[in-house]
Amino acid sequence: MKTIKLKKESVQLVKDVLKDIKASPDLGIYKCVQCGMCTSVCPGARQTDYDPRDMIRRVLEDDETVIDNDNIWNCFSCYTCNSVCPCGNNASEINQILRQMSIDKGEGMKKIVSFTAYGDSFMELGVGSIPSNFFDVMVKDIGPGYMDLKINIEDIRTDLGLGSYILPEKAIDEVESILDNSGFKDRLKKIKRCK
């Protein structure tokens, strides 16, 4: 039987994963028994070559190539793996950590550059919006009624007794300032450069 041998010097990647801000204090990656429950319930695994069990194995074996492996971008972030894991591991959370590592290294930026307009809108309005490149496809797929909805949304909200969804100016300034000081603004600039 093949077992995963954890050598002392071969646990750098798993240590980095556990140190990440996203990693829950009780994240049970060391308890993984490679049972495969995660992969068996995974919509990404059903539709693509993504395999959360294999991703966890590679992290435990300190295989850094997993970070830039294209398959990690096929996770649906549905956390079904998390909800069935008998060991308290969370493949979905680890996936998100690996994606951030890939972004930090540079390669992963190509995967998110298509969504940068969402960040711009967030800083302008305090709410994100779907980038126009994707929005155009949605109008085509859903139909012209979808465009009408977008044009009339403020009137519809008024009819429903709801106020404007755009934040007051002072609140937007606060949000923008937070995103400037958190490094998000710079991050967005860097991501845009890889276009």
Next chain:
Amino acid sequence: MKFIPDKDILLFKSCLVNVEYPGVESSTCYIFDRIDVDYYVDEKQSCCTGLGHYYDLFDQISTTALAARNFHLAAETGHKNIAVMCATCYAILKKSAKILNQNEEARNKVNQILDDSNLENREYTQGDMDPTLNIFHVAEIFFNKRDEISSLVKVDLSGLRVATHHACHYCKVHYNDTIEGVRDPNLIDKLAKAVGVETIGWYDHKSVTCGAGFRQRFTNKEASLAVTAEKLQALKDNKVDLLLHMCPNCQMQFDRYQPYIEEKLDTEFNIFHLNISQFIALALGADPYKILGIQTHTVPIEPLLKRLNYSLESNEKIDVEAKKSPN
């Protein structure tokens, strides 16, 4: 079971409820007003970062710093309890509260960001927000008051064949906080029961994701819609008329894309989609256009209302009992 509050509630605005299904918000307010839930909507509250966060565009510290600002807004207006209409707001806010309470380094970093932004007075102190006892989905608030809801029902919806879709980011992320089932979720089934509707209960694919998968819908559309199509097929096999939702992103995936999938697969599902807030409001006699906001749906709700003997022209509900033939 955990304590669920009915006062001091910040009704947390959701980006997708705002611009896709605003009727979810008006329906929630309609119900809250009738079951004496004390709530507040704050125009200063920012979006949770949801779509951008799970697209991996946002880093965790930025998302958490924005959450800290929103937590402070909730506390300073005396609405320490947060109720969300979107499952992703639920997951993100709980995650951020956990990080702020458990990770000192991250907390200090967030407070430094707030200081640098001249928001010193908004600093987060450990324990300010309890992820389990202060953050809820509105469906949980309804569940806690289901007897009151039952006593207010005006419209008989029991003739419909109803199934439920429990959002992944409610059930599966912080599963220790989930009520009424994780692998076999029944929260909205029980809410339907409270308004006199027995759902079909378990069905194949009941706990499967809607398929949106954040980036998947945009960059991997075929895989995303294949997941949605399988679930729609399972519902069709069960002869379901209406699917109930608790997350606007799931609702979009089904309502916006059902006609597209029908065309691609050359089939018909003919399934209506309503959020649980819209469904309860309907049972309580709310107006379909002025409260439920069915005019923003892609799959028209009018045929469903016709079956319920609603007179759409007059916008007035006709008493179901009175419409029944005397013989």
